[in-house]
Amino acid sequence: TPLDHIRNFSIVAHIDHGKSTLADRLIQTTGGLQAREMTEQVLDSMDIERERGITIKAQTVRLHYVAKNGETYILNLIDTPGHVDFAYEVSRSLAACEGSLLVVDAAQGVEAQTLANVYLALDNGHEIVPVLNKIDLPAAEPDRVKEQIEEVIGLDASDAVMISAKSGIGIEDVLEAVVHRLPPPKEGDRSKPLKAMLVDSWYDAYLGVVVLVRIIDGELRKGQIIRMMGTDAKYPVDRVGVFTPKMLAMDVLGPGELGFITASIKEVADTRVGDTITEDKRPTTTMLPGFKPAQPVVFCGLFPVDAAQFDDLRAAMGKLRLNDASFSFEMESSAALGFGFRCGFLGLLHLEIVQERLSREFDLDLIATAPSVVYDIKLTDGTTIQLHNPSDMPDVMKIAEIQEPWIKATILTPDDYLGNILTLCQERRGIQTDLSYVGKRAMVTYELPLNEVVFDFYDRLKSISKGYASFDYSLIDYREGDLVKLSVLVNAEPVDALSMLVHRNQAERRGRAMCEKLKELIPNHLFKIPIQAAIGGKVIARETISALRKDVTAKCYGGDATRKRKLLDKQKEGKKRMRQFGKVDIPQEAFIAALKMD
Numbered sequence: 191t192p193l194d195h196i197r198n199f200s201i202v203a204h205i206d207h208g209k210s211t212l213a214d215r216l217i218q219t220t221g222g223l224q225a226r227e228m229t230e231q232v233l234d235s236m237d238i239e240r241e242r243g244i245t246i247k248a249q250t251v252r253l254h255y256v257a258k259n260g261e262t263y264i265l266n267l268i269d270t271p272g273h274v275d276f277a278y279e280v281s282r283s284l285a286a287c288e289g290s291l292l293v294v295d296a297a298q299g300v301e302a303q304t305l306a307n308v309y310l311a312l313d314n315g316h317e318i319v320p321v322l323n324k325i326d327l328p329a330a331e332p333d334r335v336k337e338q339i340e341e342v343i344g345l346d347a348s349d350a351v352m353i354s355a356k357s358g359i360g361i362e363d364v365l366e367a368v369v370h371r372l373p374p375p376k377e378g379d380r381s382k383p384l385k386a387m388l389v390d391s392w393y394d395a396y397l398g399v400v401v402l403v404r405i406i407d408g409e410l411r412k413g414q415i416i417r418m419m420g421t422d423a424k425y426p427v428d429r430v431g432v433f434t435p436k437m438l439a440m441d442v443l444g445p446g447e448l449g450f451i452t453a454s455i456k457e458v459a460d461t462r463v464g465d466t467i468t469e470d471k472r473p474t475t476t477m478l479p480g481f482k483p484a485q486p487v488v489f490c491g492l493f494p495v496d497a498a499q500f501d502d503l504r505a506a507m508g509k510l511r512l513n514d515a516s517f518s519f520e521m522e523s524s525a526a527l528g529f530g531f532r533c534g535f536l537g538l539l540h541l542e543i544v545q546e547r548l549s550r551e552f553d554l555d556l557i558a559t560a561p562s563v564v565y566d567i568k569l570t571d572g573t574t575i576q577l578h579n580p581s582d583m584p585d586v587m588k589i590a591e592i593q594e595p596w597i598k599a600t601i602l603t604p605d606d607y608l609g610n611i612l613t614l615c616q617e618r619r620g621i622q623t624d625l626s627y628v629g630k631r632a633m634v635t636y637e638l639p640l641n642e643v644v645f646d647f648y649d650r651l652k653s654i655s656k657g658y659a660s661f662d663y664s665l666i667d668y669r670e671g672d673l674v675k676l677s678v679l680v681n682a683e684p685v686d687a688l689s690m691l692v693h694r695n696q697a698e699r700r701g702r703a704m705c706e707k708l709k710e711l712i713p714n715h716l717f718k719i720p721i722q723a724a725i726g727g728k729v730i731a732r733e734t735i736s737a738l739r740k741d742v743t744a745k746c747y748g749g750d751a752t753r754k755r756k757l758l759d760k761q762k763e764g765k766k767r768m769r770q771f772g773k774v775d776i777p778q779e780a781f782i783a784a785l786k787m788d
């Protein structure tokens with residue numbers, strides 16, 4: 191196929207604006223799948239994705255479209271994830287194509303991730319066609335949304351394509367727009383040495399590692415010995431093909447084309463996204479500008495509730511990692527929770543997804559410790575360490591400075607909730623950098639410490655805005671912070687799993703809340719149990735659980751005691767669900783509840 195008959199494009203949108211529904215329609219309309227083969231949202235292949243309606247792993251499909259001018263075009267659609275945690279995956283998928291459809295829900299208008307994603311597309315030099323979806327909804331206000339797009343993003347929206355992906359209105363117009371308004375791939379040279387970009391890779395149970403490639407120059411064919419220039423690894427190519435969306439074997443891929451290869455690569459970690467693939471015996475001289483690997487920014491400990499499941503957990507994590515090189519884990523042991531793993535994630539949603547997959551797909555019962563960000567700690571001896579786990583915090587005397595990651599957050603909200611949102615950001619040490627209006631909605635940007643966002647920021651934001659605010663963030667830099675390690679002591683024994691790094695001004699509030707919570711959760715013993723929150727040796731909050739007198743029955747206490755009684759009964763059911771701290775037994779439930787707080 192000549193280059194001017196190829197279009198490589200992606201769809202960018204805010205979550206739920208209809209990207210997957212549109213992609214399905216495009217596949218269906220161009221005959222990629224028969225109607226009976228269509229499951230809802232073909233591109234989202236994992237169950238969890240389908241259930242939550244989010245797309246995690248970028249995938250691509252090749253469509254044959256006979257345009258109104260009678261010519262046949264090859265349209266390669268690259269599916270991109272829509273959530274902030276996966277901005278890196280969005281960006282690398284975008285680098286493999288020349289144009290984007292910007293899908294905006296005509297009833298909701300521009301949202302925070304609409305902006306974030308369209309800016310990524312513009313950064314990649316994309317031509318952009320605005321598409322207004324859900325025009326079937328009575329609440330749709332296409333004219334107002336067009337204005338928003340022009341005002342906020344600065345794109346001409348007068349020719350926006352009006353569609354309903356759900357009822358199938360305007361799909362043909364979208365395909366025509368792709369052909370006529372998006373550019374073909376830039377000129378490549380088939381006779382030159384092979385130069386291809388590694389766009390994505392994933393693990394397939396039958397094929398091993400599958401690599402998605404975009405050919406720049408030269409040809410990629412079966413049997414060729416390829417070399418990954420970044421890692422200098424060589425592999426013979428076993429299979430070459432495209433997705434229709436089913437895998438279809440091909441003899442060769444040429445310049446401008448997107449497709450997959452398999453080459454007996456063992457692990458996804460061996461394939462570096464953004465790497466240049468060339469032919470070993472006739473290599474290209476210039477590498478593509480390399481991509482940065484995704485860095486985990488949020489860490490937490492994951493422990494099996496039942497210690498006997500440790501090996502199962504290890505195996506499950508290994509399996510997950512085969513397909514997700516941005517998820518990292520290493521063994522950790524905690525006095526409170528036993529053996530488990532310290533795990534790194536791209537963000538909170540990524541954490542949630544991994545946790546959910548572990549419990550659902552692998553049937554594991556897990557306890558997660560409070561999420562923590564990565565801190566840079568400068569020591570007095572001039573060295574710097576990266577702290578992933580508050581319990582590894584060095585002695586305060588050895589610390590010269592602690593730096594924490596900051597983000598730039600963009601929030602769009604109906605005006606009514608703005609006041610509460612500003613208060614929330616202010617409480618979280620936020621610095622307001624901008625406030626403007628997009629129609630009736632306020633758009634506010636804040637710089638915030640990520641530390642303040644990983645706890646419950648997103649949940650609070652959703653609840654104070656009744657779900658109407660949208661939020662997006664990107665990391666900006668590391669800044670010095672007055673951070674302290676808050677330790678929790680039960681009967682004078684520190685409980686490692688509950689320690690956290692907090693800003694000095696927040697320490698007392700959080701310490702007090704934790705002590706109060708634990709007082710409720712830990713059952714009475716035959717002796718008094720002090721519960722303390724401390725910074726270093728200094729106690730900043732304290733509660734005491736009174737001693738249980740042998741002849742006193744539960745009914746002498748208030749409602750609080752019945753709850754403790756129930757906890758005690760539960761303990762009897764399964765001794766293994768208890769952890770011992772010095773002389774104190776703490777039920778597993780207490781940890782789970784305590785870690786959920788705030």
Ligand code: GTP
Pocket residue numbers: 203204205206207208209210211212242243244245271272273323324325326327353354355356357
């Ligand atoms: P992510 O995969 O999370 O990024 O979401 P998405 O943008 O792919 O949205 P998706 O296609 O899952 O659609 C979100 C919801 O909007 C679904 O419930 C769809 O059925 C609905 N929807 C999509 N297109 C239309 C439309 O044209 N009209 C109406 N009324 N609903 C639509």
